[in-house]
Amino acid sequence: MKNKLIILFISFAFLGYSQNKDTKKAAPLKPKAEFVAELMAKMTLDEKIGQLNLPTSGDITTGQANSSDVAKKIEEGKVGGLFNIKSVQKIKEVQRVAVEKSRLQIPLLFGMDVIHGYETTFPIPLGLSCTWDMQLIQRSAQIAAQESSADGINWTFSPMVDVSRDPRWGRVSEGSGEDPYLGSQIAKAMVTGYQGNDLAKNNTILACVKHFALYGAPEAGRDYNTVDMSRIRMYNDYFPPYKAAVDAGVGSAMASFNEVEGIPATGNKWLMTDVLRNQWGFKGFVVTDFTGINEMVDHGMGDLQTVSALALNAGIDMDMVGEGFLTTLKKSYDEKKVTLEQIDKAVQLILEAKYDLGLFQDPYKYCDTNRAKTEIFTKANRDEARKIAAQSLVLLKNDKNILPLQKSGTIALIGPLADAKENMAGTWSVATKQENSISLLAGLKDAVGTKAKVLYAKGSNLDYDPAFEEKATMFGKTLHRDNRTNAELTAEALKIAGQSDVIIAALGESAEMSGECSSRTNLEIPQAQKDLLNELLKTGKPVVLVLFTGRPLVLIEESKTVSSILNVWFPGSEAGYAISDVLFGDEVPSGKLTSTFPRSVGQVPIYYAHKNTGRPLSNKDGNFEKFRSNYIDERNEPLYPFGFGLSYTNFDYSNLKISSDKMNFHQKITITVDVANIGNYDGKETVQLYIRDVVGSVTRPMRELKGFQKVLIKKGEKQTVTFEISIEDLKFYNSDLQFVAETGQFEVFVGGNSNAENKVSFNLVN
Incomplete structure (x- = not known):
């Protein structure tokens, strides 16, 4: 008995814990890198692989934390986190198994799809995006973090930032619409709302940007289906919101179900390592979507052992539900199909996330029953x-x-x-x-x-x-x-x-x-x-x-x-x-x-930032013209364009001005417009600025959103709204995937939707 007590004391001293009846609070921890390295040095290969396993809560209910199959795996060090378990009481019971019954007492992550609120629910994300108000959107995520963290959750599988231009796809409801610029602003707002400025606080949670990548563009609009597009389109139209989340410091990312360039995203090293980590500098960990590794078998990528090794080698760190890592990685390691270095890197990232969340300092920090009640x-x-x-x-x-x-x-x-x-x-x-x-x-x-x-x-x-x-x-x-x-x-x-x-x-x-x-x-x-x-x-x-x-x-x-x-x-x-x-x-x-509202499903995919063809319609009335790009049974334009929305009052745009008709690569120019409320109600108007790059080395969209401001204007009053254009607003990825701005003419449109007609022009010069 004495020897057992000595061993227990040494174990807790190593992790920095001091135990009382209901909680474990730590003495000051060593710096993150040193702490994680020392902990990993104590881990067996099985325990390392266990940290990469994310099962659902499954059969765990209150009172069963010690007897369920999942709980037994936790005790054996075979689980790194759980999801879909709700309530402080359940989570505290399960966390106690991890930090009191497993050999190294490593706390668990607890995740949930907190997508647009917790018990206080906000509009679906597509609706939320229609506020065009980043402060409100950030606040919704902040409240969601407050409520979910009060109920034991410390990780959300949000924000979902997939650009989608096909309303047949059901998950368009979970995203922010069709535009990469607006989607990027919302991605930043959501990450900031969830994570705040300090993950160690008990009212912030780890965000997870998803679904990386291109999930919103499946063939035929059918969920989980194949995605196939050029890299230039990826970088210009679909990647920006993911990168914005990374730039905002998102702590985790989720792989998408679809294939990209013939390789499922879950096993795509170019996506997960070359782009996400090497190009964008992502520092967090990557989790699969639900059984994403296993589904690569049906994609035709090999058996479970093969696809599990493929995923790890690609840069996947955590396996959601499928247990491919848990059941095959050790064998793959023995057969030299994966390396210890790869396994260690994934384990390190997951342990670092737990450290950042303060779980090693206090595994029960999210288990305050008073918070849950109030x-x-x-x-x-x-x-x-x-x-x-x-x-x-x-x-x-x-x-x-x-x-x-x-x-x-x-x-x-x-x-x-x-x-x-x-x-x-x-x-x-x-x-x-x-x-x-x-x-x-x-x-x-x-x-x-x-x-x-x-x-x-x-x-x-x-x-x-x-x-x-x-x-x-x-x-x-x-x-x-x-x-x-x-x-x-x-x-x-x-x-x-x-x-x-x-x-x-x-x-x-x-x-x-x-x-x-x-x-x-x-x-x-x-x-x-x-x-x-x-x-x-x-x-x-x-x-x-x-x-x-x-x-x-x-x-x-x-x-x-x-x-x-x-x-x-x-x-x-x-x-x-x-x-x-x-x-x-x-x-x-x-x-x-x-998101654009089509006149017919036959127009889909339809979006405002389309490119011209070599045979555009020559008339502005939308009337049919033979040998031009149009339909014989429907007009080209949508029913309701991107950016459209009426009010109970009316807004009049006038006096659009530009500070200069020339701009070099080191200058900025200013755009001003007067917006008057000429109706009978005080109202808010989202003033939108679009830019067209008239001539480029590659074909460019007819116009792209590059700025917006939501302003309150009282009835009978007028406001001057000011925008600033910098060289960053003019850049795009060219055919060599270089992010550049090119000299030449640019047109600027300002108004209340993407069909804005008020226009000024300038030239970018060397």
């Missing part, structure tokens, strides 16, 4: 979520100024998304308690109180096909399918519509119609809802379409027939309140689209 889903957090959600909503149409509505008379609220609180948080809201979300019906009733009457009818199911609805309402996000006939549902809707002064139609997608493995070939509102909407329009009453969606939809019919369209995405846990705030004018809509 910092999650607080009124203050929900109030901020409500404000942020209101700014994510995009007003697409508002004929005759139907909106804002008056809090008077009788309002008919009709549609399958009207009383659907389980869907308000949207996709990838794994920590949200759906029962706490505010439905549109609840929000409207709260907003009007006794001043107006709100009548409700479901009107239709999500879709005529119950099997489709089942696929679209997974993970507890039911729409409570109504078994009445379609005629009965319509009759009830028309009855209350007849009693109303205005109709709000709550239609669109359910939360799980977008997101992972939710690709679509039809981008229209489901037919059952379109039929309902047409019946409501026949009443002659004004109809406001409140559109729920996780992607750009095709809205040709609706844009012609409905009085007003308010695109609300999925606004989060405070959805009903935020939507009502905008509907009644307590908040003036200020959201701007970050």
